[in-house]
Amino acid sequence: xxxxxxxxxxxxxxVLNRDDxxxxxxFPGRFLRLTxxxxxxxxxxxxxxxxxxxxxxxxxxxxxxxxxxGARNFGCGSSREQAVWALAxxxxxxxxxxxxxxxxxxxxxxxxxxxxxxxxxxHAALLAALAASPxxxxxxxxxxxxxxxxxxxxxPIALAEGHAEELLSAEDPIARTLHFSDALRAYExxxxxxxxxxASID
Amino acid sequence: MATxxxxxxxxxxxxxxxxxxxxxxxxxHLVHEVSSPQAFTAMAEAGRxxxxxxxxxxxxxxxxxxxxxxxxxxASPESAAQIEALRRNTRATGxxxxxxxxxxxxxxxxxxxxxxxxxxxxxxxCGDSHTATLGALGALACxxxxxxxxxxxxxxxxxxxxxxxxxxxxxxxxxxxxxxKDLALAVIHRIGTGGGVGQAIEYHxxxxxxxxxxxxxxxxxxxxxxxxxxxxxxxxxTTVAYLRDRVKGAAxxxxxxxxxxxxxxxxDRPGDYDRREQMDASTVVPSATWGTSPADSAALTGxxxxxxxxxxxxxxxxxxAAMAYMGLEPGQAMASVPIDIAFIGSCTNARIEDLRAAAxxxxxxxxxxxxxxxxxxxxxxxxxxxxxEGLAQVFVDAGFEWRxxxxxxxxxxxxxxxxxxxxxxxxxxxNFENRQGPxxxxxxxxxxxxxxxxxxxxxxxxxxxxx
Numbered sequence: 001x002x003x004x005x006x007x008x009x010x011x012x013x014x015v016l017n018r019d020d021x022x023x024x025x026x027f028p029g030r031f032l033r034l035t036x037x038x039x040x041x042x043x044x045x046x047x048x049x050x051x052x053x054x055x056x057x058x059x060x061x062x063x064x065x066x067x068x069x070g071a072r073n074f075g076c077g078s079s080r081e082q083a084v085w086a087l088a089x090x091x092x093x094x095x096x097x098x099x100x101x102x103x104x105x106x107x108x109x110x111x112x113x114x115x116x117x118x119x120x121x122x123h124a125a126l127l128a129a130l131a132a133s134p135x136x137x138x139x140x141x142x143x144x145x146x147x148x149x150x151x152x153x154x155x156p157i158a159l160a161e162g163h164a165e166e167l168l169s170a171e172d173p174i175a176r177t178l179h180f181s182d183a184l185r186a187y188e189x190x191x192x193x194x195x196x197x198x199a200s201i202d
Numbered sequence: 203m204a205t206x207x208x209x210x211x212x213x214x215x216x217x218x219x220x221x222x223x224x225x226x227x228x229x230x231h232l233v234h235e236v237s238s239p240q241a242f243t244a245m246a247e248a249g250r251x252x253x254x255x256x257x258x259x260x261x262x263x264x265x266x267x268x269x270x271x272x273x274x275x276x277a278s279p280e281s282a283a284q285i286e287a288l289r290r291n292t293r294a295t296g297x298x299x300x301x302x303x304x305x306x307x308x309x310x311x312x313x314x315x316x317x318x319x320x321x322x323x324x325x326x327x328c329g330d331s332h333t334a335t336l337g338a339l340g341a342l343a344c345x346x347x348x349x350x351x352x353x354x355x356x357x358x359x360x361x362x363x364x365x366x367x368x369x370x371x372x373x374x375x376x377x378x379x380x381x382x383k384d385l386a387l388a389v390i391h392r393i394g395t396g397g398g399v400g401q402a403i404e405y406h407x408x409x410x411x412x413x414x415x416x417x418x419x420x421x422x423x424x425x426x427x428x429x430x431x432x433x434x435x436x437x438x439x440t441t442v443a444y445l446r447d448r449v450k451g452a453a454x455x456x457x458x459x460x461x462x463x464x465x466x467x468x469x470d471r472p473g474d475y476d477r478r479e480q481m482d483a484s485t486v487v488p489s490a491t492w493g494t495s496p497a498d499s500a501a502l503t504g505x506x507x508x509x510x511x512x513x514x515x516x517x518x519x520x521x522x523a524a525m526a527y528m529g530l531e532p533g534q535a536m537a538s539v540p541i542d543i544a545f546i547g548s549c550t551n552a553r554i555e556d557l558r559a560a561a562x563x564x565x566x567x568x569x570x571x572x573x574x575x576x577x578x579x580x581x582x583x584x585x586x587x588x589x590x591e592g593l594a595q596v597f598v599d600a601g602f603e604w605r606x607x608x609x610x611x612x613x614x615x616x617x618x619x620x621x622x623x624x625x626x627x628x629x630x631x632x633n634f635e636n637r638q639g640p641x642x643x644x645x646x647x648x649x650x651x652x653x654x655x656x657x658x659x660x661x662x663x664x665x666x667x668x669x
Contacts, residue, residue: 033280081347110349162221200256202451
């Protein structure tokens, strides 16, 4: 996958105001048997849609919302990156929440999705604004860490350390790491001489 | 002055970037068939290969059928294709693979410690959130996504934000019939499913020291269920004794030097943790989850949603939704909840000590009519050991199905799943909605508790059946 530079996200938001939405809900386990990474959006929230859950109703809209608003501990559970591939494939470019599962949040940034947290008061303000105006167009700006709503309401958002830089960068992370080949080699030499038991899985 | 986590982290840190992320060398990468195919494809498309072949090993686990004919027949074409993809990818890269017919095959988090691959002071990653299990041996072990699997294969390192540290001191001692699984449920109940986010948890104190390595693996396994990517226990004489007979190759050859190096692997002072919690193991009782989050647990002698009365409206709604999904009433006695399926397995509780504990409850008894019992050993070696000890016969005599090893009904990818509306007493780690199959209802509990529940046909405290 080619890395993009992401500096802003603009569009409508869907609300998933429920704590502990796990990656099993976002992407049910039985679809993990697929070996591709494209086209995963069709399995996003598959069980919730099958059950006719109100939270998944946004997927019936003609246009996918660009932003999702979760609550506490969004994306907890499994490390499955398919949950994030499904969001990206469906068209989501940013997830906002009170907090995230750590692995999910990292998977987001690896796939050019902004995963930003809001303070509780701002989260409540955003919920109220979206309840009053579900079609509101939001704009999330990465460099300034700001979420702008119609009517001049600007809310501060927070990103994990390093995520803003990674989003703004267009450089492939593996290529970036390979700039550190000297440090990698130095560690390996140190292990060979000082901790030979760590050098291989025997 | 530093924590155990700090010491291992610093020893593996290669660089720090302007954004504050640190590049950490990963000594061991474990691969399985579910989270790796897209990483192998992307690596090949980028024209890259494995940086350090000897630091990777692959195991087939999530998709493998647990039926005796699995070497000749896999019912799901998708599972068969994913298993075949790992064969193809490991052949193409030269990566070692423990395939279905390998005598060491099993769940990656069960096999890796069993084979002596996980050493104190090492860093370990795997594309599976339960990699935290392996911290039981004093390693920094964490789950990663597929992009990071590719990054690891090409660079043998990961960029990570250093987590804060949470020291959970567990003093006292677990009583008879109370196991590491009950302790893990108590920890999650205490700090919540988000309680460990952004933090590495070190379990310490007298009760932790007293745990076997297998019990420590169970405790660390569910660390991710408390929101933390890393759970660990400082190495001690128990760790050294466990590893001595298992390590091979260079680790065997240099074992005494390694043991000397491991003596520095401890947290200097409790005050070095960013945050501290204290628990008393003697207050922990056999427990089970009643809801759809691993934090939703209560004593087996207690009541559904015990202690969960709250003024928080969001939480009230969440509990109501969990009750509806689980088909339970708040305040209902836990011991009144009937079960349809009893599952003993998964990377949490499918090691030999787990099977011994369950068999100890089952010996000479038969499970209730209408209950389906399923034992899926965590590895082929566990299976063989259980057969040699006569445990397999105890399970069969009690009415359990005795299966081949794999992840099985923990995630339901391999054909073993819980049908809609059925209720499963399970030793696995997740009771999320639909986790064991669409509409399936999961109660998490220890192997002894699952055995006791299977005998009575309803959730049961195993102490009631222990002489």
